[in-house]
Each structure stands twice: as structure tokens, then as C-alpha cells.
Amino acid sequence: MNFNWEFFWQALFTPSRQFLDGLMLTIVISVVAMALAFIVGLIIALMGRSKFLPFKIFASLYIWVIRGTPLLVQLVIIYTGFAAAGIFRFEDADLFGLVIRGAVQAAIVGLMLNESAYVAEIVRSGLESVERGQHEAALSLGMTPLAAMRRIIVPQAIRIMVPPLGNSFNQMMKQTSILSIIGVSEMFQVGTIISSATFMVFEIYIVVALYYLLLTTVWTFIQAQIENVLNTRAGLPKAEPVFKRLFGVRSKKMTRQQLQQHADAVKA
Template identity: 40%
Template sequence: MRTEPITDASGRQTPVARTWHWGRWLAAAVALAVAARLAYLIVANPNLDWGKVAEYVFHERILSGVWVTIEISVLATALGLILGVLVAIMRLAHNPVLSGLATFYIWFFRGTPVLVQLIFWYNLAFLFPEMVLKVPFTMIGVKWDTNQVMTGFTSAMLGLGLNLAAYFAETVRAGIQAVDNGQTEAAYALGMTPAKRMRVIVLPQALRIIIPPTGNEFISMLKTTSLVYVVAGHDLMTNASQIYKANNRIMELLIVASLWYMLMTAVATFLQGRLERRFGSEAVRLVRGGGLAARILPKAAA
């Protein structure tokens, strides 16, 4: 036990006894020892060639796979966010048909594994050998070979984007429902249409609730793209697996892929934090200044 003085507001010092928490120190020492042992077993393993790891970290095919992984993640997230907003609005619609279709969409894509969806889109040619786009009641149209359209990249972007839209829809719905009903009533009082009310009043305020989970979904998407190797999408995992199948350096290439995934996740986490701070401070500023509706509604009414 040790004693440390604490100074109060009047400047008087009061001795306070500090106790040693031996259990905490013991638990920390055991955890460090276990972690150090595991790290040593991996780093000093004679079957692991760290020279090969360094050789392939900046390999041309690995860097190409990293770029494709980023492309798929960004495009799939953008597609999922756009569709997610539409599905969320349909889910909240008073039309029972639209609401039912949105509910079914969310249930179906959340209920089936992502891997199954990727394989389905990649093999779509078994159901539709050709894709035809025709003008109704005419013979004018365009035809594509499905195998040429549904490449590994296209299948990955479509499968991941449609799956992500189901999760984004629930996130957006929660953000929309969190907006105060008074905002909606004020928009109706000004004669706004439901579409304009949603676009001008509700969605901007829902952003501060939607953005944090959206960032989390994007980070998860970066790692989920590793499933794309089953459709040969030329992403990071696909290229790494093709290399280790040729040289049998499985563990080395998996470590290379893991390093790049961790780097991309770290960058995405940093950007997410910046975005959350930006919109969080903006939301606080608007609330202190009278709220978002107080600023937007007079302009919309004019």
C-alpha cells in the first residue's frame, strides 16, 4: 500500500492510500507471456521463410490484387448504399406492396450466404445464356453473351453490392426513424411532397446515425472480398492463392495477404473516424444554432 496526497479546490492536501491490485498485474504478466510465446513460435518458425514474405509484399500481382480489392469494395459499397436507401424508403412506405417487396428483399439477401450469392451470379449463364434488352412492342434490342458480362469482377461487385444493400436498408431505416417527427410535420405544413421531405429534411439529419455503421460495413467489405477467389475475380486473395498454388508457399502468401488487408483496414478506419468527427461536430453545431430544419425549411418554403 502506498500513500499519495491529493489537492482539493481549497489547496489543502489530503493523503489517500493507494492499493496494489496484484491480480491485475498477474493477469497482465500472464497475457504478455502467452502473446510473446505465440509471436516467437511464428516468427522463429524454421518452416516459415520471411524472405519470401518480403519478396512478395510488393509483387506486381499482389499490388494488382490490392487495387482490384479496393475497386470491388468501393463499387459494391456504393451500389449497396444506393439500393439500401431505396429499399429502406420502400420498407417505410404506406404502400403494402412496396413494403412487402422490401421486406422480402431484406429477408432473402440476409438469409442466404454471401458465398452462395457470388457463385450464383458467376454461373448465371446456366439460367440465362444470353442477356437481351429490347424496346417493348418492337424488334429493336441488344443481345449480350452472359458469360462475357458476368465476369469474376462483375459477379463480385453485383453479389456483394446486392447483399450489402439488405444490411444498409436496415441501417438507413433506423436513421430515418430516429429523426424527430416534428421535422416531418413542419415539412408537411410547408406543403413539401414526401419525396422532397425525404431528400431535403429527413435524410440529411439521418446521416449522423447512418455514417458510423456504413463505415463499419465498408471495412467489413474489404475483408469479405476475400471470398471473391471462388469466382476468380483477380482480387488480392485470388492472386495470392494463384501464386501459392504455383510455388507451394502457402503460409508466406497468406501472411502477405493479411498484411495488406490489415493496412487497408487501418486506412479505412482512420478515414471513418475523420468522417464521423466531421459530421458529429456539424450536427452539434446545427443543433446549437437552431437545428437543421430551422435552416432548411425557410429556404424550402421560399
């Protein structure tokens, strides 16, 4: 096997401007899509908990359809299918002097819709993990349902939701690699263009994989810090160090201790 080490190191440590633009686009799409997905997912989760039957039916159907169909198919329908059917066409937009291509808009919408269904389930399970008696107690003290949700339920549920939400974002960040199907020049698409021009297929795709690994690793550290802050506020021990998570070195004794302290905190 003829592996061009010189090209590999150059592509890894001094990537081209085109590759860096693709990397930045991957990050921006991931962050924006996840932020919007959380908002939509929260709304869907609250609709699912509503006593108004049409809201509950809509939330259930939304989650069923989105989770039951592939993201790739959803992207093609949103970007190509809608335009072919004359329903809607994503056109390039000018935002404060920055041109946002139609394909990028479709990518954000597609990822947002897909991820929001999973976020809705995470939010629902997080809200349901808080004892119902606390909600009833808040109402008995004169709080409105919205105030009880905002001041009592959500602060407790958010700590439970952070790990699955973080994992969901991690997964979505890697799924941006399929956005090339609708012409988005994210990192994987740029890597494909470079490999076609240089014929360094193996080398460039390893570089792309390492950059995805870098993104997910950085997010793992950020997620750990968020979990530690929330645990500290709740009077719980900090989460295990990130290196232990990455390399699978976990202390069973510490895990049991954390679980017991968590159970005591919930009872309190």
C-alpha cells in the first residue's frame, strides 16, 4: 500500500481554506439545527403532555413519522421533493450581508425536524422523571401551571436531560456527513472533492475522520462541564473525568455511590 505520509500530515495540520470552510459549516449547521430542534422538541413534548386531544395526537404522529423514516429520505423530500412538486423551493437568502444557500437552509430544517422528534422524547422522559407530587404541590401554593413548570419541574428535569441531549447532538454532528446528498459543502463533501482532485482517497478520508473525532471529543469535554455544573448545583458529586469516559475506565464503586447519592437527593 502506497500511503502518502507527506500529503496526510499536510492535510491534517495545514488544511486548505476550502476544508476549513467545510469544517466551519459543519459546526454552524450542527449548532443552529440543534438549538432549533430543542425549541421544537420542547413544544412537541409539551403538546404530548397536553390535555387537549388534538395536540396529543399531533405530537404522537409527528414523533412516529419523523423517527420512523430515514434522515436521508427526509432531506431529499424537503429540498428536492418539495421543489419538484411546486410546494416550496429553498432559495439563496441574504442575512446581514451573508449569503445562505438554499441547500444549507434545507439542511438545517431537515436536521432540525429529524432531531426534534428525538429531543421531544428526551424532554418527555425528563419531565416525567420528576415526581408528579411536586407539580401538584406547586399548584397548591398558588403557582400557575407555567410557573410550576418553569421554576420547579424544568430545573430538576434539565439535569436528567443533559446526557441524552448531549449524546443526541454528538450523533447529529456526525450525521451532517450525509448533507452532501443535497449539495451542501460540509466537511465530508469537501473531503470528497479534494480526494477526486488529488487521488489521495485513503489519506484524505482518514483526515476527515480525525476531524470528526476531534469535534465529538471537544463536545464530550463541553458536555462533561455542563453536567458537572448541574450536579454541583444539585449537591451531587461531579461526573467521572472525561478521559475515563473516553477510554472506558470507570469505577464501579464510585458509580454505586453516585447512584445512592442521587437517590437520596431525589427523595429529599
